[in-house]
Amino acid sequence: MNDTIVIPVSKKKLILAIAGCIVFVLLGIFMLVTDISSARYSPLLIKIIAIAGLVFFGGGAIFLIKRLFSSKSGLTISTEGIQDSLYELGLIKWEDISNVEIIDIMSNKIMLIHLHDPQKFVNRPQSKFKRKMMLYNINNYGTPVSISSHTLKCNFNDLNKLITEYLEKYK
Numbered sequence: 001m002n003d004t005i006v007i008p009v010s011k012k013k014l015i016l017a018i019a020g021c022i023v024f025v026l027l028g029i030f031m032l033v034t035d036i037s038s039a040r041y042s043p044l045l046i047k048i049i050a051i052a053g054l055v056f057f058g059g060g061a062i063f064l065i066k067r068l069f070s071s072k073s074g075l076t077i078s079t080e081g082i083q084d085s086l087y088e089l090g091l092i093k094w095e096d097i098s099n100v101e102i103i104d105i106m107s108n109k110i111m112l113i114h115l116h117d118p119q120k121f122v123n124r125p126q127s128k129f130k131r132k133m134m135l136y137n138i139n140n141y142g143t144p145v146s147i148s149s150h151t152l153k154c155n156f157n158d159l160n161k162l163i164t165e166y167l168e169k170y171k
Contacts, residue, residue, distance in 0.1 A: 021061035
């Protein structure tokens with residue numbers, strides 16, 4: 001087993017995700033500019049949904065575009081711990097990790113990294129949005145840190161195997 005493994009961001013996966021966000025942004029714009037007075041649902045409700053979609057998917061597209069042009073690696077796994085550039089937490093040492101759990105959200109596997117002291121990590125990111133995202137994760141999943149292979153150049157099973165092996169060996 002190599003001491004340090006750097007898993008890069010998959011540009012192809014990011015471009016596909018950006019394209020998906022753009023499709024939903026265009027759909028939101030279409031919903032806003034189209035006359036929907038004969039629609040089955042309230043025009044106000046449709047406008048609210050359209051605006052929410054624009055904000056969510058527009059924000060997602062901006063985030064993904066920034067990530068696409070970032071020089072940061074996706075995920076680094078070493079003898080010391082895990083460093084995920086998504087959350088900007090810095091190094092999460094193996095001894096800070098209590099356990100790893102795999103969950104399935106709408107057929108997407110997510111690895112939850114449970115920490116002994118989650119609050120220690122919540123204030124690390126400078127971005128207010130990322131801190132809010134971590135608090136959301138704590139409230140819904142019991143941990144601020146989740147890792148997915150969606151934007152990484154690896155599949156989920158390989159990622160899970162690597163993290164599990166390193167956790168067992170270096171904890």
